Amino acid sequence: MTAISAPTKPLHALLSRITGDAKHAPSAHSTLDVLWVLYDRVLRITPETTDAPDRDRFLLSKGHGPAAYYAVLAAKGFIPEEWLDDLGGWDSPLGHHPDRMLIPGVEVGTGSLGHGLGLAVGTALGLRAQGFDRTRTFVLVGDAELDEGSNHEAIAYAAAVQLPITVIVIDNQSSTHGWPGGIAQRFPGWSADVVDGRDHDAIEIALMKAGTHLVVATVEPKRG
Amino acid sequence: MRETFVATTTEILENDPRTALVLADISGDVFEPARRKHPGRVFNVGIREQLMAGVGGGLALTGMRPFLHSYAPFLIDRAYEQLKLDLGHQDAGAVLVSIGSSYDAAAEGYTHQSPGDVALLDTLEGWTVHVPGHRDEVAAMLHAATHHDDRVYVRLSVQENGSPHADGSVLRRGGPLVVAVGPMLDPVLEAVQDLDVTVLYTNTPRPLAREAITALMDREIVVVEPYLAGTSAKPISEILSHHPHRALHLGPASAEVRRYGTWRDHAREHGLDPAGLRRSITAFL
Numbered sequence: 001m002t003a004i005s006a007p008t009k010p011l012h013a014l015l016s017r018i019t020g021d022a023k024h025a026p027s028a029h030s031t032l033d034v035l036w037v038l039y040d041r042v043l044r045i046t047p048e049t050t051d052a053p054d055r056d057r058f059l060l061s062k063g064h065g066p067a068a069y070y071a072v073l074a075a076k077g078f079i080p081e082e083w084l085d086d087l088g089g090w091d092s093p094l095g096h097h098p099d100r101m102l103i104p105g106v107e108v109g110t111g112s113l114g115h116g117l118g119l120a121v122g123t124a125l126g127l128r129a130q131g132f133d134r135t136r137t138f139v140l141v142g143d144a145e146l147d148e149g150s151n152h153e154a155i156a157y158a159a160a161v162q163l164p165i166t167v168i169v170i171d172n173q174s175s176t177h178g179w180p181g182g183i184a185q186r187f188p189g190w191s192a193d194v195v196d197g198r199d200h201d202a203i204e205i206a207l208m209k210a211g212t213h214l215v216v217a218t219v220e221p222k223r224g
Numbered sequence: 225m226r227e228t229f230v231a232t233t234t235e236i237l238e239n240d241p242r243t244a245l246v247l248a249d250i251s252g253d254v255f256e257p258a259r260r261k262h263p264g265r266v267f268n269v270g271i272r273e274q275l276m277a278g279v280g281g282g283l284a285l286t287g288m289r290p291f292l293h294s295y296a297p298f299l300i301d302r303a304y305e306q307l308k309l310d311l312g313h314q315d316a317g318a319v320l321v322s323i324g325s326s327y328d329a330a331a332e333g334y335t336h337q338s339p340g341d342v343a344l345l346d347t348l349e350g351w352t353v354h355v356p357g358h359r360d361e362v363a364a365m366l367h368a369a370t371h372h373d374d375r376v377y378v379r380l381s382v383q384e385n386g387s388p389h390a391d392g393s394v395l396r397r398g399g400p401l402v403v404a405v406g407p408m409l410d411p412v413l414e415a416v417q418d419l420d421v422t423v424l425y426t427n428t429p430r431p432l433a434r435e436a437i438t439a440l441m442d443r444e445i446v447v448v449e450p451y452l453a454g455t456s457a458k459p460i461s462e463i464l465s466h467h468p469h470r471a472l473h474l475g476p477a478s479a480e481v482r483r484y485g486t487w488r489d490h491a492r493e494h495g496l497d498p499a500g501l502r503r504s505i506t507a508f509l
Contacts, residue, residue: 118275122282129264153275
């Protein structure tokens with residue numbers, strides 16, 4: 001595993017405060033570096049602009065294993081760090097899957113796989129209809145989540161209308177039957193980058209590309 | 225009703241920049257003028273009903289007011305989880321407009337029929353359901369739905385009453401209460417023409433008219449709906465929980481009718497033609 005660079009080190013302290021989600025730990029940590037780069041270098045959103053109509057949108061479709069997401073939201077001041085200590089508790093806004101109605105800055109409530117990409121397509125269409133041409137829409141999907149057919153409806157349509165949307169697929173080889181030939185092949189009509197999911201600069205360069213764009217962030221296989 | 229829906233929605237898209245229309249090929253041709261005029265707000269996603277619902281949720285999350293339209297079995301049955309999660313769970317709204325409800329598409333077979341659509345939406349929170357009984361009732365429902373962000377379902381049908389009526393109209397006053405939903409009104413009126421009953425009409429069965437029902441209720445109530453028999457049994461039971469009563473719920477049965485024909489043939493088979501309704505109602509009373 002490539003060493004995680006300096007700015008994310010405090011995240012580990014935040015991550016260690018999140019307990020009770022051991023089952024999903026590998027998938028949670030697979031997203032850590034991409035999420036950090038998104039919030040630290042790419043997204044035009046702050047805790048003060050979570051309701052701004054022209055804010056960038058980030059939709060976490062892979063709603064299971066959200067520990068890294070919560071840690072990044074806490075590190076960036078969207079939620080209090082204390083919230084991390086009671087994951088899944090009765091009084092906690094943080095569950096094992098995020099709920100947009102409970103967490104500031106969270107755009108969609110997810111957990112059931114295969115919903116974020118369709119919602120992101122609608123979001124990008126709505127932003128374009130309202131003339132927010134600078135606003136970008138990002139959605140993060142797991143490689144196993146691509147098994148859900150609903151994603152493929154969105155992939156084909158977004159390519160057909162060349163929708164401005166960036167899909168990030170975290171590839172930790174967790175799909176039961178895999179994706180022979182690589183994930184990018186499943187996104188015909190999209191521009192694509194395959195990057196080391198632990199290399200912050202490479203992730204940033206790929207995420208800065210506009211258009212109907214796919215970024216495959218490759219990390220360690222889920223099963224060793 | 226479908227023509228009224230197309231004309232009214234085209235007009236709404238023209239006048240309200242917050243509105244958008246999402247299609248999945250069904251009715252794509254008749255909305256083509258609207259799509260050409262408003263390409264940024266009228267979308268045909270192809271035969272992708274899950275995506276249609278997701279797109280509706282995404283549009284709503286950006287502040288738009290999306291209209292979604294298809295055949296009922298594709299709009300509601302197929303995309304049920306998307307309606308549950310991409311709209312309800314996100315606290316987002318949309319206006320769903322279906323055609324082909326129950327056995328409208330009799331000759332197409334069961335794949336194109338959805339008697340269970342309202343029952344499915346009843347498992348979810350916060351849906352207003354309109355079941356117009358006449359084409360002239362449709363426009364007002366659509367206009368009203370643009371003025372808020374809630375979840376609305378408008379169930380259009382080829383079955384129609386002879387004339388439009390306001391929601392909550394009392395067509396006859398007498399003994400036991402008969403509630404007729406949407407296009408079931410005319411068959412009900414014919415069935416009970418010489419019976420001593422009260423007939424209440426509703427084209428908005430969700431939320432069900434609590435006050436009208438409790439005001440008109442005596443001891444017997446008959447509910448005649450154009451969708452799955454008993455769909456309203458739960459709300460009726462809640463409304464009348466402290467009111468001693470007997471209830472009869474009529475509508476299409478859940479058993480698949482493996483015959484084609486017309487919607488009139490299916491109405492007769494389900495006992496929902498005037499003669500069948502009369503048999504059931506008199507036997508009950």
